[in-house]
Amino acid sequence: MKEMLTILIVEDDLVDRTQLERLIHRSTLSAKVTTTEYLDGALGLLKNNRFDVVLLDLNLPDSNGMDTLITLSKQQPGASVIVTTGHGDEELALKAVASGAQDYLTKGEFDTLTLTKSIHYSIERKKVEETLRQERNKAKKYLDIAGVILVVLADGKTLTMINNKGCEILGYSENELLGKDWCENFVPEKNREEVKIMFNSLMAGDTEKYEYHENPVLTKDGQERLIAWHNVTLWNDTKKIYAILSSGEDITERKKAEDTLRKTYQELEKAHSDMKNVQAQLVQNEKLASIGQLAAGVAHEMNTPVGFVASNFETLEKYMVKFRTLLGMYAKLAAEIPNIDIQQLMVRSEELKKASKDMKIDFILEDIDALFKESKEGLSRVTTIVQNLRDFSRIDQAEARDEYDINQGITVTLNVARNELKYNVNVTTEYSDVPHVVCNASQINQVFLNILINGAQAIASKYKDLKGNIKIKTYSTDKHVVCEIIDDGPGIPPGVINKIFDPFFTTKPVGKGTGLGLTVSYDIIVNKHKGELLVDSIVGEGTRFMIKLPIKPVIQEKINDKGTGTSVEASSPAGDEEKQGSAEGLEPSELISQK
Amino acid sequence: METRTILFVDDEKNILTSLRRGMMDEPYNLLFAESGKEALEILEKNEVHVIVTDMRMPEMSGLQLLKIVKEKYPHIVRLVLSGYTQVSTLLTAINQGEIFRFITKPWKLEDEFKSVIVQAIDYYNLHIERDRLAKEIEELKKEKATSVS
Numbered sequence: 001m002k003e004m005l006t007i008l009i010v011e012d013d014l015v016d017r018t019q020l021e022r023l024i025h026r027s028t029l030s031a032k033v034t035t036t037e038y039l040d041g042a043l044g045l046l047k048n049n050r051f052d053v054v055l056l057d058l059n060l061p062d063s064n065g066m067d068t069l070i071t072l073s074k075q076q077p078g079a080s081v082i083v084t085t086g087h088g089d090e091e092l093a094l095k096a097v098a099s100g101a102q103d104y105l106t107k108g109e110f111d112t113l114t115l116t117k118s119i120h121y122s123i124e125r126k127k128v129e130e131t132l133r134q135e136r137n138k139a140k141k142y143l144d145i146a147g148v149i150l151v152v153l154a155d156g157k158t159l160t161m162i163n164n165k166g167c168e169i170l171g172y173s174e175n176e177l178l179g180k181d182w183c184e185n186f187v188p189e190k191n192r193e194e195v196k197i198m199f200n201s202l203m204a205g206d207t208e209k210y211e212y213h214e215n216p217v218l219t220k221d222g223q224e225r226l227i228a229w230h231n232v233t234l235w236n237d238t239k240k241i242y243a244i245l246s247s248g249e250d251i252t253e254r255k256k257a258e259d260t261l262r263k264t265y266q267e268l269e270k271a272h273s274d275m276k277n278v279q280a281q282l283v284q285n286e287k288l289a290s291i292g293q294l295a296a297g298v299a300h301e302m303n304t305p306v307g308f309v310a311s312n313f314e315t316l317e318k319y320m321v322k323f324r325t326l327l328g329m330y331a332k333l334a335a336e337i338p339n340i341d342i343q344q345l346m347v348r349s350e351e352l353k354k355a356s357k358d359m360k361i362d363f364i365l366e367d368i369d370a371l372f373k374e375s376k377e378g379l380s381r382v383t384t385i386v387q388n389l390r391d392f393s394r395i396d397q398a399e400a401r402d403e404y405d406i407n408q409g410i411t412v413t414l415n416v417a418r419n420e421l422k423y424n425v426n427v428t429t430e431y432s433d434v435p436h437v438v439c440n441a442s443q444i445n446q447v448f449l450n451i452l453i454n455g456a457q458a459i460a461s462k463y464k465d466l467k468g469n470i471k472i473k474t475y476s477t478d479k480h481v482v483c484e485i486i487d488d489g490p491g492i493p494p495g496v497i498n499k500i501f502d503p504f505f506t507t508k509p510v511g512k513g514t515g516l517g518l519t520v521s522y523d524i525i526v527n528k529h530k531g532e533l534l535v536d537s538i539v540g541e542g543t544r545f546m547i548k549l550p551i552k553p554v555i556q557e558k559i560n561d562k563g564t565g566t567s568v569e570a571s572s573p574a575g576d577e578e579k580q581g582s583a584e585g586l587e588p589s590e591l592i593s594q595k
Numbered sequence: 596m597e598t599r600t601i602l603f604v605d606d607e608k609n610i611l612t613s614l615r616r617g618m619m620d621e622p623y624n625l626l627f628a629e630s631g632k633e634a635l636e637i638l639e640k641n642e643v644h645v646i647v648t649d650m651r652m653p654e655m656s657g658l659q660l661l662k663i664v665k666e667k668y669p670h671i672v673r674l675v676l677s678g679y680t681q682v683s684t685l686l687t688a689i690n691q692g693e694i695f696r697f698i699t700k701p702w703k704l705e706d707e708f709k710s711v712i713v714q715a716i717d718y719y720n721l722h723i724e725r726d727r728l729a730k731e732i733e734e735l736k737k738e739k740a741t742s743v744s
Contacts, residue, residue, distance in 0.1 A: 300700075307613075370612065
């Protein structure tokens with residue numbers, strides 16, 4: 001059975017109303033018709049009953065014109081509305097259709113067939129409209145739940161669409177926004193010109209250049225939010241750009257976070273570089289400290305020969321005064337000889353002898369050779385010291401890496417350190433023929449010096465007035481050239497040995513040691529030269545340091561290179577197994593080979 | 596006045612010979628020792644008025660020597676001639692050895708060294724003179740006391 005249509009006729013004119021009722025009855029429509037003369041009545045009916053079609057006269061006793069349609073449509077949006085107007089009111093009718101009515105009929109100008117058609121048509125149209133409306137709502141919902149702002153700017157200027165997110169960010173309601181000039185209202189003044197130029201370019205079709213941009217928007221409360229925009233242009237049927245669709249993401253917080261992060265990073269980087277400088281400074285200080293330690297010794301070593309050479313030089317001046325005096329006397333006598341007799345000559349000769357004796361000329365003549373010999377020796381000692389210092393530090397090539405003979409390195413270090421060592425240490429060396437290694441001589445010598453002076457100081461603390469021993473051994477293994485420095489000092493207690501390579505660790509009194517000597521040594525051997533620096537010690541018996549340098553040169557920069565193929569053995573500081581005294585199979589008891 | 600005697604101690608022989616020739620015209624007896632041990636031997640056999648020693652020497656340091664000298668021969672004026680000029684060394688020497696002067700190597704023979712030696716001799720003479728006078732006063736007091744009683 002065909003479903004019955006429900007039709008509401010809203011018409012105050014009795015004739016028109018009856019006419020409509022009659023036509024419906026006569027038609028093929030199966031319909032239930034309800035009528036009312038007032039809008040108020042219609043609203044009441046629509047409130048409680050569903051109507052498929054409303055036939056609406058716009059001019060009622062209680063409502064007039066378009067308002068009638070709008071008020072009625074709101075009451076039951078699902079009902080289709082056919083507006084009935086008087087003759088010559090087409091304009092109003094069209095307006096009604098544009099505002100939501102599905103069709104219109106001009107009174108007195110329609111028959112059953114027209115009415116039937118119009119009713120069918122309006123119902124169908126309503127359905128289509130409803131589907132469209134739902135689709136649009138759905139689309140709107142999508143836009144609104146989107147996390148980004150979506151705006152459509154007609155002609156690149158006027159805001160014709162904005163989603164919830166956009167309203168939310170700008171702080172306005174949709175109605176406050178629509179139809180406004182975007183740039184003039186929502187772009188901060190300082191950015192306005194730039195944005196306008198960009199929109200103009202987009203409208204002109206230059207979409208590639210401005211697909212992405214970051215620009216702030218001005219919110220209702222006067223704040224700025226930074227938005228990252230993506231733009232596309234909208235084309236109409238005639239292939240003309242008519243609007244810009246922009247999607248924007250609020251990146252204010254992200255930017256802030258990024259800025260903070262960047263700032264933090266920069267601060268960190270600065271802190272890091274400061275620390276590096278401090279470290280470099282400390283290493284330099286340590287170098288100076290150990291050089292300073294030496295300097296006192298070297299100064300003594302230099303001051304002694306310079307002392308006696310300078311003293312001799314002053315004495316020599318005095319000798320010369322005496323020689324001149326005596327020579328003057330002889331010259332005077334020689335000049336007078338033709339005029340004096342033998343008696344006088346004898347007197348003068350006695351005078352000369354006495355003067356010579358008073359001035360100790362015999363002693364001087366005997367001594368002067370010794371004076372020259374000793375002074376020459378003093379000068380050559382100074383020369384040697386200077387030469388030794390130069391050999392030790394290789395001032396001219398501080399950063400260079402070169403072929404290095406470890407035996408020679410130890411020799412020059414001992415030359416320099418000898419004065420520091422000679423009062424309390426007997427040093428013996430046991431050199432083997434070892435291959436040369438490529439390294440920085442001045443750095444390696446620095447390590448030898450640090451360890452030797454540490455050893456000497458340790459020995460001094462143990463023996464007081466007696467001398468201790470330091471034995472230096474060199475040999476080579478398959479991969480390494482090895483130097484062992486063994487002292488018979490007090491040894492390092494087990495609780496301390498783990499710390500000796502730590503920065504600032506020192507057992508010396510405040511002001512005596514920097515606590516960096518072995519840290520720097522470790523850095524030089526292990527980090528810079530990819531060697532090993534090992535220590536083992538027995539309290540009361542002594543300490544052995546083992547310096548291992550790779551025979552094959554390992555240049556620091558190439559370590560990460562896959563292609564070099566050089567195997568690297570870098571041990572941890574005081575690697576556990578070595579600390580226990582079992583390195584290279586050497587038992588602790590063998591450690592001290594001489595007393 | 597009797598000739599004063601100066602003892603020089605240094606493990607470096609060339610220092611001693613340079614001092615010997617530098618001081619040869621001065622009116623002193625000069626004695627030389629190459630170690631602290633030798634210096635103590637000389638002191639046992641000779642009357643010495645001024646001692647000039649190096650600080651850093653093997654076996655017995657100058658400081659150790661001066662401590663002994665101070666104890667056994669307190670009247671001897673003690674001087675140091677050293678190239679080891681670390682402040683800590685100087686302080687120890689002055690505080691522990693109670694030395695009269697510290698001369699650094701290298702030294703100026705005429706302007707510095709000789710005048711310090713003269714000062715040291717004067718110092719010694721003054722001490723002797725003071726002791727002599729003090730003794731005289733004591734004797735005078737005694738005489739007076741006996742004559743009164």
